[in-house]
Amino acid sequence: MTIKEIAQLAGVSSAAVSRYLNGGYVSEEKKEQIKKVIQETGYQPSAQARILRTKKACLVGVVVPKINSESISRVTAGIEQVISRRGYQMLLASTDNNPEKEITYLKLFENYPVDGIILIGTVITGEHRKFLKSTKVPVVVVGQYTKYANCIYHDDYGAGKAMGRIAAQAADGGKVAYIGVTREDKAVGISRMDGFCAGMKAAGAELSEDYIRQAEFTMDSGYQAALELLEEKKDIRVISCATDTIAAGAIEALLSHSRREIPKEAENAGGRMQYILSSSPVQVTGFGDNQLLKAVTGGIPTVHFGYKTSGIRGAELLLDVIERGEKIPIEMKLGFRVVEKENP
Amino acid sequence: MTIKEIAQLAGVSSAAVSRYLNGGYVSEEKKEQIKKVIQETGYQPSAQARILRTKKACLVGVVVPKINSESISRVTAGIEQVISRRGYQMLLASTDNNPEKEITYLKLFENYPVDGIILIGTVITGEHRKFLKSTKVPVVVVGQYTKYANCIYHDDYGAGKAMGRIAAQAADGGKVAYIGVTREDKAVGISRMDGFCAGMKAAGAELSEDYIRQAEFTMDSGYQAALELLEEKKDIRVISCATDTIAAGAIEALLSHSRREIPKEAENAGGRMQYILSSSPVQVTGFGDNQLLKAVTGGIPTVHFGYKTSGIRGAELLLDVIERGEKIPIEMKLGFRVVEKENP
């Protein structure tokens, strides 16, 4: 079905149909005819062709590192909230934590009909910078700092520092271990961890080199790293993890490790859980304030970032440049809130 | 940058550039010139215009009810796997469990450049049926049965039945409560629950009307429902939930409820957790085999569905109709696997 066919069936020009569709001047009489034909045929105008003409899609593309993440869903919820209010829709592309795919999808969105792009960043490579510098479509980066685009990021260093203090206190003179992520990720891999070290120092403690492990952004990976740690080092009091997801893996490791360590008589589900969560000398901390984790464990020390807020602000920034051509670059840093163990 | 400008700069016709881009006949000489100009300008052909001509986008659109879900991410992982191997890319649209938005995004994908659509279904309304019947673009529905499109769904009834048996056994003569979801969702709301009832009956038990609650697909909602249940009924031995997410909420409710119920001397973190997970007479079951939940709790009885498989099969089905114009309709039912508590 094309606009031309509709026009013929209704006995008018295609321009009239177009005007009918877009609220231009059409006589009542013709309006009726057109309406009738459209209903009969179930005609839907091709958004594609329209966009080719108007250069306006009312669509924003969002590139995310993964789909199954509470923090990311909070960001996208924030984005959705503001763009839908302004008549836009959102398309997601998941890169599965693969920086190459990130570029691929960025380029996809660059040439497909979206008015702007939000990149929920992980690693900013040279390719990324090149893209950001050269692209004509408005981009805002959420979750990472970059000088090549409007960006809005979190105070990872501050959050790390706060958590470093907490970990040092909780360890109470004992050893603290840290499971981080690749330092290619400036926000989570570097700032968060460096802040953590600083926090520990401020509390008079120190993070020893060989109590540090690196994991992927997955539970499995956290599990492996924590297990390794627990087997190698017998004096760990706190395992701090760069994300709550990793922390969940660490908790799992504690659980499975304790099976081999605790006395036989405590070898039942309840006993083990008790061992883990209170009697165990090992405490786990995270970042991100994952709600599922909090719900089923009663909560671990973690940090709440303004993920939804970053989505909201990010979308606002993007729409400002899309609609008002706002030209002056902006970078925005968002704070955090420490979440101590709930239900104390 | 348009193909025309490139052609001028290279001193050739736009057709030559087009051929260069698409592997047609171009002399080595001109190839060089074009290549040079393209590199200098960083020209990227407009996918949009190309698609308008070729009617081929190498893109599939996936409509999902929410973003932050392990089961859904497993489905999309399956889809990704097969389509990327075949040179396609995937765009996601999240509807936030809102059937209206589902239609909106379905229509978006209908008119935007995608070659096919996968709908991860929740509620199939009349609007849905209308869309499926009338649309020209290939659609496959995953997770729900429908006769209006190729579909691939899970044996929710069978899974429910298996879990009903387990719950009845676990209750050991005591009361079983069930937290379901809207019956507008045929798979989860009806089949799963009806199967559950059947399973209990088969085990010689019965699910009483007033031990049934309805929740949304969220933890919070599960929390509320479970709390209500726990306060009203004092003889519950098992709370079975329609999803693991809801189950997580139920566990949280158990946790918070127990605070008011258990003796003061057990009022510390470990004691409470122990109470919940072993001493407590209340057991929680779910569906979906959520890995995070399993990791941090040690696992509850649940059911593993072939979510990733359904994504794989769904994508294969879709590509078959896109590329080979496969016309004969298919419906496919996938089995399940019961997951008893791990680490027994």
Added chain:
DNA sequence: CTGTTAGCGCATTCAG
């Protein structure tokens, strides 16, 4: 108010 005309950026005949 209306129809005609001219592209949006590209791929594809069809003569050379």
Added chain:
DNA sequence: CTGAATGCGCTAACAG
């Protein structure tokens, strides 16, 4: 091998 010409489906002037 190549360029000129045509049209994908639509909207935006433009002159009625």
